[in-house]
Amino acid sequence: xxxxxxxxxxxxxxxxxxxxxxxxxxxxxxxxxxxxxxxxxxxxxxxxxxxxxxxxxxxxxxxxxxxxxxxxxxxxxxxxxxxxxxxxxxxxxxxxxxxxxxxxxxxxxxxxxxxxxxxxxxxxxxxxxxxxxxxxxxxxxxxxxxxxxxxxxxxxxxxxxxxxxxxxxxxxxxxxxxxxxxxxxxxxxxxxxxxxxxxxxxxxxxxxxxxxxxxxxxxxxxxxxxxxxxxxxxxxxxxxxxxxxxxxxxxxxxxxxxxxxxxxxxxxxxxxxxxxxxxxx
Amino acid sequence: xxxxxxxxxxxxxxxxxxxxxxxxxxxxxxxxxxxxxxxxxxxxxxxxxxxxxxxxxxxxxxxxxxxxxxxxxxxxxxxxxxxxxxxxxxxxxxxxxxxxxxxxxxxxxxxxxxxxxxxxxxxxxxxxxxxxxxxxxxxxxxxxxxxxxxxxxxxxxxxxxxxxxxxxxxxxxxxxxxxxxxxxxxxxxxxxxxxxxxxxxxxxxxxxxxxxxxxxxxxxxxxxxxxxxxxxxxxxxxxxxxxxxxxxxxxxxxxxxxxxxxxxxxxxxxxxxxxxxxxxx
Numbered sequence: 001x002x003x004x005x006x007x008x009x010x011x012x013x014x015x016x017x018x019x020x021x022x023x024x025x026x027x028x029x030x031x032x033x034x035x036x037x038x039x040x041x042x043x044x045x046x047x048x049x050x051x052x053x054x055x056x057x058x059x060x061x062x063x064x065x066x067x068x069x070x071x072x073x074x075x076x077x078x079x080x081x082x083x084x085x086x087x088x089x090x091x092x093x094x095x096x097x098x099x100x101x102x103x104x105x106x107x108x109x110x111x112x113x114x115x116x117x118x119x120x121x122x123x124x125x126x127x128x129x130x131x132x133x134x135x136x137x138x139x140x141x142x143x144x145x146x147x148x149x150x151x152x153x154x155x156x157x158x159x160x161x162x163x164x165x166x167x168x169x170x171x172x173x174x175x176x177x178x179x180x181x182x183x184x185x186x187x188x189x190x191x192x193x194x195x196x197x198x199x200x201x202x203x204x205x206x207x208x209x210x211x212x213x214x215x216x217x218x219x220x221x222x223x224x225x226x227x228x229x230x231x232x233x234x235x236x237x238x239x240x241x242x243x244x245x246x247x248x249x250x251x252x253x254x255x256x257x258x259x260x261x262x263x264x265x266x267x268x269x270x271x272x273x274x275x276x277x278x279x280x281x
Numbered sequence: 282x283x284x285x286x287x288x289x290x291x292x293x294x295x296x297x298x299x300x301x302x303x304x305x306x307x308x309x310x311x312x313x314x315x316x317x318x319x320x321x322x323x324x325x326x327x328x329x330x331x332x333x334x335x336x337x338x339x340x341x342x343x344x345x346x347x348x349x350x351x352x353x354x355x356x357x358x359x360x361x362x363x364x365x366x367x368x369x370x371x372x373x374x375x376x377x378x379x380x381x382x383x384x385x386x387x388x389x390x391x392x393x394x395x396x397x398x399x400x401x402x403x404x405x406x407x408x409x410x411x412x413x414x415x416x417x418x419x420x421x422x423x424x425x426x427x428x429x430x431x432x433x434x435x436x437x438x439x440x441x442x443x444x445x446x447x448x449x450x451x452x453x454x455x456x457x458x459x460x461x462x463x464x465x466x467x468x469x470x471x472x473x474x475x476x477x478x479x480x481x482x483x484x485x486x487x488x489x490x491x492x493x494x495x496x497x498x499x500x501x502x503x504x505x506x507x508x509x510x511x512x513x514x515x516x517x518x519x520x521x522x523x524x525x526x527x528x529x530x531x532x533x534x535x536x537x538x539x540x541x542x543x544x545x546x547x548x549x550x551x552x553x554x555x556x557x558x559x560x561x562x
Contacts, residue, residue: 011543067348
């Protein structure tokens with residue numbers, strides 16, 4: 001494994017860096033971003049929060065707009081932000097270049113249908129290849145948490161549920177909780193996974209949480225004025241799935257907030273403190 | 282005066298909003314952004330920090346990337362961010378579309394040379410038209426501070442020096458301190474103001490501070506690894522200008538930091554606290 005440093009910038013006494021590497025899983029060059037808190041310069045191995053972004057994003061949106069470096073520096077937590085899909089000339093895209101499928105919209109699944117199955121394997125990339133690379137190349141411990149926004153909130157919750165013990169905690173902003181029943185999820189899953197809805201359920205947070213005996217501690221924030229709330233995100237389905245389970249789960253409706261990074265920035269400190277409490281516990 | 286609301290988003294229990302208005306000074310429609318802290322909802326009139334952005338920016342860069350809303354909300358300070366030049370089909374641009382002159386590069390001067398003199402009057406816009414509009418239309422007091430980055434750092438310091446008593450404090454990140462002697466400034470000033478260098482000096486922070494008997498309290502942060510440091514920004518000229526003056530001025534070199542918004546985000550809390558101390562004093 002080799003990685004190329006694309007940029008390196010001081011931020012809150014730590015470092016924001018972008019890297020490129022050739023992904024075996026995805027069959028293309030992938031860029032990712034890392035925030036390293038100042039504690040690493042004292043030789044400390046820090047835990048890692050993986051951040052999965054939403055539709056149209058790259059590794060850059062969260063790092064530039066969420067204001068997360070400040071608390072990551074204070075708490076001594078590294079942040080890793082992958083891209084949201086495979087990239088490159090060989091990677092097929094939505095035939096009409098739609099924002100909600102193909103490039104920038106990998107949905108954190110392993111595609112089984114041609115022509116998507118060759119490159120669109122973001123599930124394996126996030127679960128296996130990327131953490132192995134991070135733990136081999138960076139001064140980090142093996143303690144991991146995961147969070148994300150919208151499509152990435154779906155990814156974070158779903159991946160934490162499918163991999164018990166891998167993440168000490170999971171959180172999400174405005175997640176697509178029930179993609180099997182949401183237009184975004186239905187479009188993506190039918191193309192990536194085919195028409196058999198049974199094969200979709202393994203990637204659906206509501207379905208997975210219904211089957212779970214235990215889950216990592218979970219925190220979800222949802223803006224009350226999010227324009228995607230009722231059609232795409234449906235947090236009420238997630239609440240219904242956990243209502244009588246006694247699971248360690250909190251959903252907070254935040255009145256007046258929308259789907260933007262201003263919403264994420266407003267509450268990222270609380271998510272970072274939530275994760276740090278488990279990462280350092 | 283009438284303004285049109287373009288967007289309104291909740292952020293840190295306050296509001297981020299974008300507006301458009303027809304500027305008489307600039308002869309075109311102008312967009313600006315306002316952060317209103319939560320205190321305005323309790324009927325409080327809050328003081329205002331004006332933020333002037335650098336080359337290529339619009340009203341959006343600072344609001345999205347600086348992470349300033351958190352402290353503005355805590356301190357009860359509004360932030361107003363104008364665009365960096367006049368805009369629109371009628372507004373001339375650099376003949377080659379260069380990033381450092383014309384659109385996105387108004388340099389906060391009143392142009393005197395054709396064809397720039399019709400629209401490029403950002404000095405008058407920031408000093409007169411915009412504050413009058415803000416104080417007429419928003420729940421703000423008449424207490425004002427000013428800050429900015431790079432070209433906007435030049436604008437903030439220069440405007441505060443030329444208008445004694447208007448701003449209770451001024452600060453800058455990576456300002457162009459001595460545009461008369463910097464390639465960016467020389468290109469812009471020769472085009473906007475003509476070849477007579479004497480007419481440039483009224484817009485040069487080092488020249489102005491040399492002539493000042495008193496200045497508002499000033500704080501300047503400069504990254505030590507800023508790639509524009511020696512050729513364009515020249516903070517040493519500013520230090521030389523104030524060295525023996527006893528003026529209320531602090532320049533802080535910040536080792537390892539570059540020219541980006543990650544640098545601004547790392548120190549914006551200290552600038553906001555600096556301004557709030559004077560705005561509320």
